[in-house]
Amino acid sequence: MSIFLSEPVKSKLHISHSSITLTKSRHEQIILDHPFNNNLNIFFPSIISSEKINLFNNDFFYYKVDLPLSWFIERDFIRDYVKSGCVVALSLTEGIDVADIIALDSLGTLILNLTKDTYEELGLDGKPAKFGPDKQRFVVQIDLKEKSLIPGKRGYERIKWCFNNTLTKKFTFLISFLKSGTKKSSEIDFSPFNAEKIWGNFDFNNICDNILIPDLNMIKDITNEFQWKLDAVEIYDWIGLASIQARRIKSHDQVDPFISVYKPPEPYSPGNGSFIKCTGFIPSLTIKELFDSVSKFLQEDENKNIPWAIINVWGFKDSPISWNKHEHGYFMNGENNYSFIVYNDGTYILYQALGTYDTYS
């Protein structure tokens, strides 16, 4: 209601159109700059044989571990992991609007998104958060790759003192580490803390039969920009329904129009689809490799009977940043998701959905 909100709540959806063959294409950057990925699914508009689907098997694992913050600024950790690969960590707490969230992004910045109480006890300099009531949350950023962050320097000693004396609480973290050479998930030595190793599980056996699939070639090229926008948004609706395998897109769906009048965007045709699903703390490099193998698979397919594929990624709703250190919050929903429609000639359409509290645009 407008009594409580100065302006209506707006979620954002950014749609862009490009091709991976272009040198300026941002797709790699978009995937790699989005560090905290919770959920991934890939949709093909046909049923793919089990040998071929194993092309997309890209194992990864991550850890769930209780750590004090002082662990992150130890020299060994910074030398062995932060500087020799890509460590990503996110604390699992109640929510970004009520509790403290600690995150380590892929560039080696430790981000502390703190409540006012914790910030006032911590003793490190930060900035008030962009969202929420004025000056009730604060963001402290520590660049672990900075050269001056070495024992003996004042800044380092201050951070160490604060983590040893004021914020000694342990947080439950999800941590993944990819070595820069192999680009595969690698082990982290957590001693003396007990870590639980979790494998990311891919689910290949998701087949939707008899669904209505719209012709995505109609938004492949932009002729009329205004019409294209409308079509693209409609398609995005359909992608959402497909990803939850809704019954509204089944070809035999006979729903009472009182409940739903949804029709897939025209022209559509009945067909079968298959899903690859994955949940967990997915490293962005893994997603990038999956993206590459999907586009390669589409281009190398002999019959060219798979014209396109959809890759959906859902970010953690309570992550303190969305893309590239842009601050993120949770108001009505903490959406920070993106979807790619990849065509077999390398063209792609990118959707980026963001909640109200996000500075990325």
Add this chain to the structure above:
Amino acid sequence: MSNLYSPLPRYIQNSQVAKNERPPPVSETTRKFVPKFVMGSIGSTSKDPAKIYATKIKDKVMLLDNPLKSSEEKKKRIILKKKVKTMSAKEKRQTRTYEIPKECHKYELFVPLHELWLQYIEELHGKSNPNIFGQKLLKADFHGAILTVSKSKCASYIGITGITIQETENMFKLITKDNSMKCIPKGHSIFTFQLRDHMFTLYGDQFRYRSAIRATKKFKNKPSIDL
């Protein structure tokens, strides 16, 4: 630890000035007459007049009459009183009366002050229960206490520990162990100090009075919600 109430040191007791201290001169006739006269006049009312004489009258100076001062003397005294001059606040600032010179910013210099404060606060604490002691602490003197900033709006104040050397209306001035003086505003900060095995917390926002006023002020219960 030095004791506040110990007897005077020997070198003072043996000094020339102390030896020259003599009872007031009394003439021979008075010395003979007074005891007999006093004991005789109170003999009928008390049982042991000799004891009363020894405790209340012997070696004491008493004025037996109360002479009126002449008006001239009165005038003189009034003029003398008026001549007592105090410094104005501006003069105090200009002469830097209350500033602590830089060469005195040394932790060791103030350790005796802290020891003195410990004696003082122990005595104040006595056997009182925490509630009453809290009331007493409101009016206590904190010069010499080791205070720590535990919570503050300004991040760089947090964690500073030192001996309080000066308290003003809005400031605590602390000397830290690395011999530097830190001025910390009372507002927007919470201080703690340790006494025996108890930790006490001072809410700076509610403490913003000069120590002299604080000693006589009546405090009311107020909730501390926010810094």
